[in-house]
Amino acid sequence: xxxxxxxxxxQVLKTGQSMTLQxxxxxNHNSMYWYRQDPGMGLxxxxxxxxxxxxxxxxxxxxYNVSRLNKREFSLRLESAAPSQTxxxxxxxxxxxxxxxxxxxxxxxxxx
Amino acid sequence: xxxxxxxxxxxxxxxxxxxxxxxxxxxxxxxxxxxxxQFPGKGPALLIxxxxxxxxxxxxxxxxxxxxxxxxxxxxxMDSQPGDSATYFCAAPEPNDYKLSFxxxxxxxxxx
Numbered sequence: 001x002x003x004x005x006x007x008x009x010x011q012v013l014k015t016g017q018s019m020t021l022q023x024x025x026x027x028n029h030n031s032m033y034w035y036r037q038d039p040g041m042g043l044x045x046x047x048x049x050x051x052x053x054x055x056x057x058x059x060x061x062x063x064y065n066v067s068r069l070n071k072r073e074f075s076l077r078l079e080s081a082a083p084s085q086t087x088x089x090x091x092x093x094x095x096x097x098x099x100x101x102x103x104x105x106x107x108x109x110x111x112x
Numbered sequence: 113x114x115x116x117x118x119x120x121x122x123x124x125x126x127x128x129x130x131x132x133x134x135x136x137x138x139x140x141x142x143x144x145x146x147x148x149x150q151f152p153g154k155g156p157a158l159l160i161x162x163x164x165x166x167x168x169x170x171x172x173x174x175x176x177x178x179x180x181x182x183x184x185x186x187x188x189x190m191d192s193q194p195g196d197s198a199t200y201f202c203a204a205p206e207p208n209d210y211k212l213s214f215x216x217x218x219x220x221x222x223x224x
Contacts, residue, residue, distance in 0.1 A: 033211075040121075040216060042201060042217050043156070044214075045211060048210065048211060050210045058113075059113050090155050094210070097205065097209065098144045100146055100161060101158075103148075103155035105153070105155045106154075106155050
């Protein structure tokens with residue numbers, strides 16, 4: 001009963017390094033999302049994919065890229081990490097508009 | 113992206129008391145308003161949701177009330193228990209889109 005699986009769970013990077021966060025869901029959902037969570041700011045959408053083959057920018061896309069590899073997998077890439085990207089990153093999936101989003105347990109990323 | 117205003121930022125309640133969290137949204141097309149519960153180190157989990165063809169939905173000790181004309185909805189936690197101590201997020205769907213806009217969150221502490 002995995003739901004949404006994120007890897008890795010923790011990561012420490014140096015400024016300028018690159019990294020890809022992985023997300024996979026086993027609920028046959030069409031839509032997938034990447035959020036970042038910072039203290040006092042709730043969940044802010046970075047990118048989303050309404051369906052396989054499409055991706056769109058969210059509220060805070062700068063410094064990130066995404067790939068919807070197939071229906072199950074949606075990855076988030078930091079090309080040149082900056083300290084401002086230190087955050088907890090959550091992946092979510094849903095059946096589409098008007099449907100609940102299901103979240104993974106997050107990746108805690110620190111950039112020094 | 114619309115703003116969802118959530119209040120209070122935090123609250124402390126005695127065991128057995130009532131916790132009330134309020135949210136206000138701007139616009140939406142999909143009538144589906146979820147509440148998420150998040151424990152430390154975990155991702156947000158869907159707690160309860162309402163479709164505003166009804167003004168109230170109750171699941172166990174959790175009740176959502178909805179005022180469509182005022183664009184406001186609230187979560188009531190009755191008979192609060194220490195295990196309810198968590199951060200709660202409201203969310204509203206974006207018009208004509210697959211996205212959710214989240215409130216900033218309310219940290220609830222239930223004292224035994």
